[in-house]
Amino acid sequence: MGWVPAGADYEVSVDRGKVVARTAQGKALKSLPKALREHEAVIGLRQLVEWLRRHETTCRAEAERWMTRSLPVPSAVITQLWADETWRALLHDAVIVPVSAGGVWESGAAGLLRDAAAAEGLGVVDLDGESVRLTADTVAIPHPVLLPDLDDLREFAADLGVEQSLVQLFREVWSKPPGEAEQRQELRRYAGARFKELRHVQSRATSAGYRVQGGTAVCRVWEDGRTIVASVWIGDGDPSVETEIYELTFTDAGGQTVATGEVPPVAWSEGMRMAATLHAGRVVEEQA
Numbered sequence: 563m564g565w566v567p568a569g570a571d572y573e574v575s576v577d578r579g580k581v582v583a584r585t586a587q588g589k590a591l592k593s594l595p596k597a598l599r600e601h602e603a604v605i606g607l608r609q610l611v612e613w614l615r616r617h618e619t620t621c622r623a624e625a626e627r628w629m630t631r632s633l634p635v636p637s638a639v640i641t642q643l644w645a646d647e648t649w650r651a652l653l654h655d656a657v658i659v660p661v662s663a664g665g666v667w668e669s670g671a672a673g674l675l676r677d678a679a680a681a682e683g684l685g686v687v688d689l690d691g692e693s694v695r696l697t698a699d700t701v702a703i704p705h706p707v708l709l710p711d712l713d714d715l716r717e718f719a720a721d722l723g724v725e726q727s728l729v730q731l732f733r734e735v736w737s738k739p740p741g742e743a744e745q746r747q748e749l750r751r752y753a754g755a756r757f758k759e760l761r762h763v764q765s766r767a768t769s770a771g772y773r774v775q776g777g778t779a780v781c782r783v784w785e786d787g788r789t790i791v792a793s794v795w796i797g798d799g800d801p802s803v804e805t806e807i808y809e810l811t812f813t814d815a816g817g818q819t820v821a822t823g824e825v826p827p828v829a830w831s832e833g834m835r836m837a838a839t840l841h842a843g844r845v846v847e848e849q850a
Contacts, residue, residue, distance in 0.1 A: 568603040579615070581607045618648050625652045625728050630828060631784050632708055634661045634700035637684055644678035655724045657715060657731060658686060660698035667702055669710055674724065689718055707735040707831040736834035738827060745822040748834065752841035753809040761801035766843040772836055781836045783829040789815040790825060792833025794840060810837045
């Protein structure tokens with residue numbers, strides 16, 4: 563970013579999300595001079611920094627929504643967003659899959675997104691390491707649990723030194739076991755973790771992006787045309803009391819229980835991810 567005059571003696575700019583200053587002669591200053599803290603140029607840059615932070619948060623939430631829902635995204639939308647530096651940083655190296663006119667995923671053509679241009683289409687690096695262009699009208703940004711070649715893609719990305727801003731390839735995933743008994747066992751895997759204070763697990767849930775409704779941590783996933791709600795009871799009442807988390811459960815949007823065999827893969831994985839996140843913050847060992 564360029565430098566903005568701040569009076570006769572200083573210039574200010576933004577570096578890594580922070581307002582910085584230098585003298586009019588170009589000497590960088592370690593801190594912002596007191597005389598500049600309320601200068602209109604500094605106030606304007608602070609407002610810009612705050613707006614950029616909100617913008618990044620909004621873009622990340624939307625990109626993650628695309629991924630968890632795994633719904634087709636028009637290629638034209640990605641092309642338009644590519645001009646935005648924040649969006650470009652989020653989408654760069656995301657795995658995308660072309661979607662046919664009939665809605666079928668062409669998983670064999672999956673690749674790491676590297677470029678987007680209206681005339682040429684979306685530029686990706688495929689699993690063979692080749693740079694190719696996708697011309698499909700829509701693409702999906704799949705949740706990793708839906709990628710049939712996830713292990714190969716992870717290995718390929720690691721070899722290339724890929725660091726995704728959107729946590730996709732290296733997002734923790736849980737595949738649902740085939741048998742009901744194993745499924746029930748998985749739902750109980752993280753139950754019983756105890757916390758010295760209820761507020762600790764409440765804070766952990768909200769800081770990880772989960773809603774806390776009453777005494778329950780909630781993760782809502784839209785999948786296969788309906789909302790699946792993953793829930794873990796974490797406790798209610800006095801926030802200073804000790805608490806214990808219960809097993810993971812799944813319901814529909816109306817609160818009706820969804821049988822384990824009917825829970826779709828993304829909802830299962832994201833529900834298990836929430837339960838594991840809560841469990842990892844325990845400070846009192848589970849009782850024998």
